[in-house]
Amino acid sequence: MDKRRTLAMKRLPPNFPIIWRGEVGYEQARVGRVFNYRRPSRYPIAVVEATTEDDIVEAVGLANEIGCRVSVRSGGHSWAVWSTGILRASPSNTGRLTNKLLGAYGRMFPGGHCPEVALGGFLLQGGMGWNCKNWGWACERVLGVDVVTADGRKLHCDKDENTDLYWAARGAGPGFPAIVTRFYLQTIPAFSRMRSSAYIYEKKDYRKAMEWILRVAPIYDESTEIVAVASYPAGLSDVHVMVLLVTFKNSAEEALAALQPAEDTAPPGCVQRWFCRETSLAKEYDDQHAANPMSYRYCTDNCYVKNDADVVSVLEDAFTSLPSRKSFSLWYSMAPGSRRSVEAGTMQDMALSMQTDHYFATYSIWEDEADDAKCRDWVANIFKRVERHSEGSYLGDADFQVRRTRFWQDEQGKKLMRIRKEWDPHGRIAGYLDVGDKSGAEGLENVHEWEPK
Template identity: 30%
Template sequence: MGTEMLRGTRGTVVWRGSDAYERTRRAMLWNAWKPERFPELIVTVASRDDVVRAVRFARARGLRVAVRGGGHNWWGSPLRDGGMLVDLSGLRDVVINPAARTARLSPVVSNRRLAAALAEHGLAFPAGHCGQVVVSGYLLAGGFGWNTRVWGPACHSVREIDVVTADGELVYANERDNAELFWAARGAGPGFFGVVTSYLVDVYPLPRALTTSTYVYSLADAEEVAGWASDLGDRLPPMVEPSFLLAAAPPGVTAEQPGKVAIVTAAAFADSTDAAVEALAPLDRCPAAGRALQAQVAVPSTFDGLFDAAATFWPEGRRYAADTAWSNAELGDVVSRLREPILAAPARESVILATLSPELRDVDPAADTAFSVAGRTLLDCYAVWQERADDAANRAWLRETMAALEPVTVGHYVGEADLTAEPERARRCYTEQNWQRLQALRARFDPDGLFHTYPDGVAPR
């Protein structure tokens, strides 16, 4: 099969048609839903030299390249028809420099592992909300994670990268060297035209009193609570990250309307218990607080605790479809548009999340990173189901829910957007200036289109 250029690869090479192919292909996605798309070969690398060798092989054979880190990949971006899939799952090193407050990360370090390793040194990072997600796709997409209101999007903490280009060369990039490549790597997401093999990131002092509060309300109170919460991000100190969810009732909570509830939750990244309690106190002043079906107030937590809580909404073994929308509308208006969709969801576990981060509304990413933020609230809609027979119904529900949000949508977050939804979905993840700059840089760094870019709005198969 002409594999001479792949000889010496420390990882594994699996060709389509081999006994191991379908098992390997399906293992490329965490999501139990697997699109019917088939690369010609899958190269699981064990070193950055393997990445160089794989890219050079693909270039010599005219094979387009897709890259897999190991995150959620809701629409299945690593799986493309034909070409080569470069699987980075063997690259998992973490090297921490406590004195410099930096960490050198291989691309497939999970958020949970990173947080635990940093905590041993009293340090932290704006890791993604789900523990099993890895840093590669997360950082490439911009990185909207924990304590973003203080630490900023995670890509703002990236100091330098090592990247294999479309020429098969390993280069170093930062704000001075290969600055344009560095700019693109911080936000281009699955449209990035290279393979990042290492990130050097800044890290921060670990908050000593991470604390959470959670209030569960009847769906009948959802619009009132959302109206009160519309400016909650403005009223809370930046170290508090507030969220609003429409979801299935948690264990022990009896909900009146088909098992659905509204949940207000917040995490305080404080340095003392007193500061955390004071910072979270406004949540108890909601007019509907006395009607809460459940309240867990000022509960000490850890990053592991945050990841465990997130895992209850996004469990393994489920089939998922997801999409996002940035909005500047009042949360009450947004929730009024979502009340009927959440009740109509064909699967009980489907969830809609609104993260309130008003500071990001004023961030101008154009000068520093490809990552483009456009809105005070990030809305994430997830269809979560179990049976293949229900695929069409759940995907239709997601599209209908996003259509209901369209009048209040000002953009999308490339890290979790369904880029197959329509041809302009990827473009709407960026300011127009950033989008045009990305296209120009792709033409410069990958003129032959070696790396797969954003899909053309085709429906997933």
């Protein structure tokens, strides 16, 4: 038997939830909750299915004793007690579950758009949740976190205690140098009247659709999120561009008033459209689930396109050519929230510090392994051209093994790597999985790879 396993058997309490490589159930534990069916060929020596904080303390203690690293999973999507509106939530709670529970109390939390994304990875990366352009980043509603540190201690972190870990927990992503066991979240009132409008154009009308929405979005109603998506809509044989507006209101009149300006200004020529259609969080989650089907192979990348770029031209290829019928590209309006700043006192001081008015991401989705190269190359080629017009990227849709870029402003990136090193000097928490898995305690360089250093 492996020496490390013998040591573990001596140390661990009976019935500790650990599954060793080679044991029955190992493969399910390794990738069972992993969303992307393009499975990694990385095989941890064991998987701990922790159900209590003490399980995590024990697992980290064991890792320190036998010299292993720990990597953490909440929802596998890398890709509750209420009184004052504060939710204490486990990192493995998904967005849908969280909002189902909160709905009963007339509250909501603007978690990820995809229902099965869990709070853990999502909030640590910043969290581009519902109506992010107006309500801000989901991590801005994190009031505190409980963690198990890399040396196995339980701590609470907030604006008064362990402030550097609290700072890092809002934007460090997978490089957060501890394991979060609980989030304390500020919820918001739920909305009883959600409505949406959509305008779908042929790809020949891409430019006029994008020019329109780029003009309108930054000054649009503040309860309305806006996205433009290129995809193959059901029943249509070519790539189309859909502009979708989802508004969160409490009366039908308010919703109508919010969506009317888009209805009045949308360029003519859409092949399909709807106006002020009744919707709900549950329905939007179902639509997102359908757009991101399970059991497929995925390759994604993203960037924040510079505010002064010719956005329509920069995104044209990504929006008018897609490698497969399931694939899609999106532009997500981030303004006016993206114009807030720490200096002006309109944004919190936290690790998350990268954003522009234009979030662009593409999701290549396919079924057959034989199409891996074609679908991956398509994404790589798009980003070879687009990345030069970008300020940086969002951790949530990134892969550090594929492309090196900036994820934080320079100062915040340096501070984060310093905190990472202080709290996890031996790189016990797996961290940023870069090429060759070398980044360790040092973390990421936070530079564009095409720029001279």
